[in-house]
Amino acid sequence: MAASRPGGRGRRRLRPHLDPMGDRRLVLPDELETGVAHGRERFETALAAGPRDGARIQDEETLVALAEAAVEGIGEVPYGSNAVFLVQLAAPDPHDPGQPMRAVYKPARGERPLWDFPRRTLYLREAATYLVDAALDLGHVPPTTLRDGPVGPGSMQLFVHASDRNPSTTQAERLEAQLKDVAMLDALVNNADRKRSHLMVTAETRIAAIDNALTFLPYPRQRTALISLGGTALPASTAARVRALNADETRMTALHERLSRLLSAREVDAFEGRVRELAEDPTYPSLDDWDGRPFEWW
Numbered sequence: 001m002a003a004s005r006p007g008g009r010g011r012r013r014l015r016p017h018l019d020p021m022g023d024r025r026l027v028l029p030d031e032l033e034t035g036v037a038h039g040r041e042r043f044e045t046a047l048a049a050g051p052r053d054g055a056r057i058q059d060e061e062t063l064v065a066l067a068e069a070a071v072e073g074i075g076e077v078p079y080g081s082n083a084v085f086l087v088q089l090a091a092p093d094p095h096d097p098g099q100p101m102r103a104v105y106k107p108a109r110g111e112r113p114l115w116d117f118p119r120r121t122l123y124l125r126e127a128a129t130y131l132v133d134a135a136l137d138l139g140h141v142p143p144t145t146l147r148d149g150p151v152g153p154g155s156m157q158l159f160v161h162a163s164d165r166n167p168s169t170t171q172a173e174r175l176e177a178q179l180k181d182v183a184m185l186d187a188l189v190n191n192a193d194r195k196r197s198h199l200m201v202t203a204e205t206r207i208a209a210i211d212n213a214l215t216f217l218p219y220p221r222q223r224t225a226l227i228s229l230g231g232t233a234l235p236a237s238t239a240a241r242v243r244a245l246n247a248d249e250t251r252m253t254a255l256h257e258r259l260s261r262l263l264s265a266r267e268v269d270a271f272e273g274r275v276r277e278l279a280e281d282p283t284y285p286s287l288d289d290w291d292g293r294p295f296e297w298w
């Protein structure tokens, strides 16, 4: 039965996997992980699919290099909550072939335990978010794959070189449109930590969305710097992408298989619910004014 949403505009159907009100039940991390492969076993299964699996065509070579190119240098990135490393690989940078490829490596071993996420699963969520971005053909999540790196299993994401120029008015408009696509992606992956500083602008005037680790909880748990979009309609082209994905059984089945290697069945099921709900009602979730914001420390 349709339920009204407190604070919503008139009567709107409650979307169980998208909207943070209603009788949501916290699922404890242990409960979430029941019946799925753990640790090394899950990593090996996901790795076996290969770096090209689920990639955007234009990202394939980069993903292969991220997964296989020799590591020529490594240094720790300061200020992160988790152990995060910048690595240099024996491959050219895809945007500047005269320069070496750099990547951000987040090993499972360096993850700080969190009360609401199962331990040592954050790096898998980085890769899962890339797969959703790729399935939507967005290109906002930098190529991200898994790798048994210098300190064990982790995620490897292309380093984004941020532009140091202020955008022109036309460029700012283009960026704004891209932000609405990223906000759609965040609603689908249920991003619990979309900080402003993690939406970078590249020299090609593209938004790059980094740090996608706190994603895919099976109950509404979005926190985002883009909170002001809550309750507004997705732009027509953004909504069309979600509808097209939802209606495409082949794409959804392939995505199901890929995500099931990285996440629990419950999380994949909730993700599919969010795709369905956002396709049927293309409105950004209205989040709590306090609880719906990320912690921006700097």
Ligand SMILES: Nc1ncnc2c1ncn2[C@@H]1O[C@H](COP(=O)(O)OP(=O)(O)OP(=O)(O)O)[C@@H](O)[C@H]1O
Residues within 6 Å of the ligand: 077, 079, 080, 081, 082, 083, 084, 104, 142, 157, 158, 159, 160, 161, 210, 211, 212, 213
């Ligand atoms: N793909 C990338 N390209 C460029 N810089 C990156 C990339 N990924 C991460 N970084 C840099 O590394 C820092 C730490 O990474 P990230 O934020 O993903 O880790 P975290 O442990 O989740 O930290 P936080 O506490 O900031 O959420 C980022 O603030 C950013 O400066």
Ligand SMILES: [Mg+2]
Residues within 6 Å of the ligand: 081, 193, 211, 213
């Ligand atoms: Mg983070």
